[in-house]
Amino acid sequence: MTLFANAVESIQIGVEDLLKNDDRRVLSAVRNVHAGVLLLCKEKLRRLSPDDEILLAQRFEPQPNDQGDVSIEGVGRNTVGVEDIKKRFKSFHVALDWKRFDAMADIRHHMEHSYFKGSRERARQAVADALLVIRQLLVEALQEDPLSALGPECWTALLENADLFEVELKSCRMTLEEVDWDTAAAARALPDFACPSCHSALIRQRDPDNKSRQNVVLICSACGEEAELGPVLSLAFDETFGIETHIAVKDGGEPPISTCPECSEETYVVEEARCAACDFELPGDAQCAVCGNGLSTEEYYEHDGLCSYHAYVASKDD
Ligand SMILES: [Zn+2]
Ligand SMILES: [Zn+2]
Ligand SMILES: [Zn+2]
Known part of the structure; x- marks a missing residue:
């Protein structure tokens, strides 16, 4: 043959x-x-x-x-x-x-x-x-x-x-369309939503009438598993922002998505200064209490409002 x-x-x-x-x-x-x-x-x-x-x-x-x-x-x-x-x-x-x-x-x-x-x-x-x-x-x-x-x-x-x-x-996608996603990144990633268990695209909201991001519970029509928003977004962002991330890393720039310090998912949207999956947000005026320099997400979250340098100085004083 x-x-x-x-x-x-x-x-x-x-x-x-x-x-x-x-x-x-x-x-x-x-x-x-x-x-x-x-x-x-x-x-x-x-x-x-x-x-x-x-x-x-x-x-x-x-x-x-x-x-x-x-x-x-x-x-x-x-x-x-x-x-x-x-x-x-x-x-x-x-x-x-x-x-x-x-x-x-x-x-x-x-x-x-x-x-x-x-x-x-x-x-x-x-x-x-x-x-x-x-x-x-x-x-x-x-x-x-x-x-x-x-x-x-x-x-x-x-x-x-x-x-x-x-x-x-x-019919699955229709259940997601009316949700207020809080970030432009999540709305943009909708076409890449998939079930974390079986990777099917047939993922829908358990309550099709819910419109609030906080109350989203997802369920997969293919395998029947429930899924939380964090893992679903993290998987979708990987697809949606994969190329941009690749280019940023290659050029030594900042990738568009990073790890959220609060929920630990790969869902922190750098440009929007907030997490797409939980309520974590970096205030626009986040700055070091000692020197007034702007703080990165990690500094804001981990050093209690101090930049890395002054956090280090403070820890030596103790
Ligand atoms: Zn599934
Ligand atoms: Zn988060
Ligand atoms: Zn400082």
């Missing part, structure tokens, strides 16, 4: 698993669809290779050839892994929504490594993410028509699944 046929078959089997009304098959649905997507990536690398499938090899080295020249040949039997697929796609200018790809892989990882093996909702989300990646791979990267490549049954099921997931997601 060709690599392409293998990829198609794996996706079709995964979709059949999902359609079966059998909870024992949801993990297998996610596994098969994920495997199929990886195979589609490899098919693209195969087509990009001159005639020797060299881009599928994990490692290659220069070797002398019969003509007395040097040729590059694959060594070992391992095929290319995800990190190298990403690098090679980038080098060869093949665009792919890696965020979706990673989200799908993350769900698979979670389902395989947690006690909770996952529900139909988790599988639904993974397959909904997969749909967009599959469409991009088939249409843009491989110039194949999804309907004829996957067959009408499989393609329609993929589209319907994505619609169903969207409806569920919308």
Whole structure:
């Protein structure tokens, strides 16, 4: 069987698993669809290779050839892994929504490594993410028509699944929309809200009518676990501000989010000088009682209104 046929078959089997009304098959649905997507990536690398499938090899080295020249040949039997697929796609200018790809892989990882093996909702989300990646791979990267490549049954099921997931997601998100979040950062991170236990995006307010941040109790529609706002925000901020944090750290600047001294979550919003998860706030006029210098969050909280230097001096006087 060709690599392409293998990829198609794996996706079709995964979709059949999902359609079966059998909870024992949801993990297998996610596994098969994920495997199929990886195979589609490899098919693209195969087509990009001159005639020797060299881009599928994990490692290659220069070797002398019969003509007395040097040729590059694959060594070992391992095929290319995800990190190298990403690098090679980038080098060869093949665009792919890696965020979706990673989200799908993350769900698979979670389902395989947690006690909770996952529900139909988790599988639904993974397959909904997969749909967009599959469409991009088939249409843009491989110039194949999804309907004829996957067959009408499989393609329609993929589209319907994505619609169903969207409806569920919308109804969960609606319970969060009216809350007064107190920080712009929390409002901005809403699209990245996910369950800390199973990473499903289907997280909603237990009381859909509550509007106060202090009273928010979250519950996951996928695994049924309750979640506190702190861990949910901390996880969401990681996504929302990940790139900005990365750049700030690289340039030696201050990251947009830091640890809250009060609740210890990664939810202190530097620009807004307050925590998005609890009531901790740095007063605008926070300054050292001795020298009048402005105080950092840590100084304000830990040194009782003194800057680090005068806190040190005071501790020596004792
Ligand atoms: Zn959950
Ligand atoms: Zn806090
Ligand atoms: Zn001072």
